[in-house]
Amino acid sequence: MTSSSGATAVSFQNVSRHYGAVKAVDDVNFDIRDGEFFAMLGPSGSGKTTCLRLIAGFEQPTAGHVVVHGVNMNGVPPYDRDVNTVFQDYALFPHMTVLDNVAYGLMIRKVPVAQRRQQAEEMLEMVALGGFGGRKPSQLSGGQRQRVALARALVNHPKVLLLDEPLGALDLKLREQMQVELKAIQRRVGITFVYVTHDQGEALSMSDRVAVFNQGKIEQLASPIELYEKPATTFVAGFVGISNLLEGAAARAATGAEQACSIRPEKIHLERSDAAIPADAMTARGRVSSILYLGANTRYEVALEGGGELTVTLQNREAHAEPAEGETVQLWWEARHLMRFAQ
Amino acid sequence: MTTTGAARPRSLSNSFSTFLYQRPRLVLALLLVPPLLWLGIIYLGSLFTLLAQSFFSIDDFTAQTIYEPTLATYARLFTATNLSIIFRTLAMASVVTVISGIIAFPLAYYIARFASGRMKALFYVAVMLPLWSNYLVRVYAWKLILAKEGAIHWSINSLGLGPVLDWILTLPVVEGSSLSTSYIGTTLTFVYIWLPFMVLPIQAALERVPRSLLEASSDLGARPNETFRKVIFPLAIPGIAAGSIFTFSLTLGDYIIPQLIGSSRPFIGQAVYQFQGTAGDIPMAAAFAMVPIVIMAIYLAIAKRLGAFDAL
Numbered sequence: 100m101t102s103s104s105g106a107t108a109v110s111f112q113n114v115s116r117h118y119g120a121v122k123a124v125d126d127v128n129f130d131i132r133d134g135e136f137f138a139m140l141g142p143s144g145s146g147k148t149t150c151l152r153l154i155a156g157f158e159q160p161t162a163g164h165v166v167v168h169g170v171n172m173n174g175v176p177p178y179d180r181d182v183n184t185v186f187q188d189y190a191l192f193p194h195m196t197v198l199d200n201v202a203y204g205l206m207i208r209k210v211p212v213a214q215r216r217q218q219a220e221e222m223l224e225m226v227a228l229g230g231f232g233g234r235k236p237s238q239l240s241g242g243q244r245q246r247v248a249l250a251r252a253l254v255n256h257p258k259v260l261l262l263d264e265p266l267g268a269l270d271l272k273l274r275e276q277m278q279v280e281l282k283a284i285q286r287r288v289g290i291t292f293v294y295v296t297h298d299q300g301e302a303l304s305m306s307d308r309v310a311v312f313n314q315g316k317i318e319q320l321a322s323p324i325e326l327y328e329k330p331a332t333t334f335v336a337g338f339v340g341i342s343n344l345l346e347g348a349a350a351r352a353a354t355g356a357e358q359a360c361s362i363r364p365e366k367i368h369l370e371r372s373d374a375a376i377p378a379d380a381m382t383a384r385g386r387v388s389s390i391l392y393l394g395a396n397t398r399y400e401v402a403l404e405g406g407g408e409l410t411v412t413l414q415n416r417e418a419h420a421e422p423a424e425g426e427t428v429q430l431w432w433e434a435r436h437l438m439r440f441a442q
Numbered sequence: 443m444t445t446t447g448a449a450r451p452r453s454l455s456n457s458f459s460t461f462l463y464q465r466p467r468l469v470l471a472l473l474l475v476p477p478l479l480w481l482g483i484i485y486l487g488s489l490f491t492l493l494a495q496s497f498f499s500i501d502d503f504t505a506q507t508i509y510e511p512t513l514a515t516y517a518r519l520f521t522a523t524n525l526s527i528i529f530r531t532l533a534m535a536s537v538v539t540v541i542s543g544i545i546a547f548p549l550a551y552y553i554a555r556f557a558s559g560r561m562k563a564l565f566y567v568a569v570m571l572p573l574w575s576n577y578l579v580r581v582y583a584w585k586l587i588l589a590k591e592g593a594i595h596w597s598i599n600s601l602g603l604g605p606v607l608d609w610i611l612t613l614p615v616v617e618g619s620s621l622s623t624s625y626i627g628t629t630l631t632f633v634y635i636w637l638p639f640m641v642l643p644i645q646a647a648l649e650r651v652p653r654s655l656l657e658a659s660s661d662l663g664a665r666p667n668e669t670f671r672k673v674i675f676p677l678a679i680p681g682i683a684a685g686s687i688f689t690f691s692l693t694l695g696d697y698i699i700p701q702l703i704g705s706s707r708p709f710i711g712q713a714v715y716q717f718q719g720t721a722g723d724i725p726m727a728a729a730f731a732m733v734p735i736v737i738m739a740i741y742l743a744i745a746k747r748l749g750a751f752d753a754l
Contacts, residue, residue: 157657177660190658194676204662255662
């Protein structure tokens, strides 16, 4: 409510959505700032999609209020809300041309034919589909359909654009390309994007802020960097990136305290068993249990002598003498990189 | 030792499977030949024979078929009596189709969109149940229901609306002494008998419309009635077209309902029945039988032209 970057676009105030005994969303409070790229990240069934549907109006809260630009949306049907959605399955109307799909919202608002054609065509140009207006959705590829769905929503200039796993059905290359484009489009139009995904890479690469959902609640709401470097809970540490979680005896053996902790794989140095190690570093000894060569880097699984297992990634900057599987190695890291969690 | 393939012991059925697996064309042939024989020889063959018959004529004096190609039989279709038979059947098929569509749509919509689990099963059974009992029994049942002493007349008389019904029955075209001897009765019975054939295709078409399309429409500002007109109805049209093909063609060809219920004026089916039976005029019966086929071809062409199958 007191955000430096201006107004609040969407505000969840003690919002719950229950289905019988299932608490899909459980007393959630958060604000989405106007104009930001906001991601809702979490595993399936964590409540992120339900939150999106609460903003869109497809669901009504069991308790609490969803407020969009200062207006309480309880009881307001989807067609009276100034938000638009890009659906996971795109939901393009199969009996209409691409242009008619894009112009649908304008047609409903009785925009004159010539004007709506022009606006729809401009929007198709923006998503790099100029000249595709006469085709049917069935004649487009998955990536093209995705762009049409985006154009169909954006042409209405909504106050908030909701995106429900929009890249989920695309292959990896296309997905990465669309991530860059989505981000660029968001900057250009300046509309608040609310983006639901279960892909942490997507959330980190595109968003200004990310809310991590788990079991109907928000575990952490922070910038991507903060989320990765300072995860608030073991769940966030595990869901965003590789967690390397050490607990109980294993934690005591590696850090001296029984408190749960974790170290990102790229922060760990891996040395031969006889190598010299900086005196102020935290260390652990272990045996390489598996090696995964990934091209740009190599991932080592090291079984620690004190119990537990750590993943270490090494950049393959140059060919170096790697430890072999089964070899005993020393691991070390700087104390400031250790992330500790309250139990 | 070098062994290739055949990890399992080579039983007879196993090697037969392998034999077929290596010959996909043979499998295709085995699958297609029986139905193609059926369709080709028995169905198309008899249809062709029918067509051929219609180009022969009958000797008025000896009542023997003259096996010489002629259009004379077709010319006889265009007498006033025969044209009125064709027109009467066509009008009845159209009216029955429209009424079936109007009754079937809300029902199909409810089954597809709102009913679930047990309720849906119940509706399926309710729609299909009439098909489980004998057609003749159901038509005779309607004859009794519609008769002057039947349930409908009795109910309407009890409500004091008897004069209204009597007045309706004196209207031109309708004209009959009771519902069971008027076109109203014929129409009601046709609609009842063919309704499942209209409900099921519409329901199937509506079932295929994903919920997200309706949400997308609503999301883009369309009120429920607009979503219905712009999204649901257009996507249901192939189902309505399929259903109407059933009701329309089944009504065109039926000869039992108009025989038992309604005015005694004949329909195409009865004409075919009389020409091939009592009159022994096979060429004329064949020519008459061609009429529904031609009408259906025209009907399908119009439906296609109007884009009824575009959303398929």
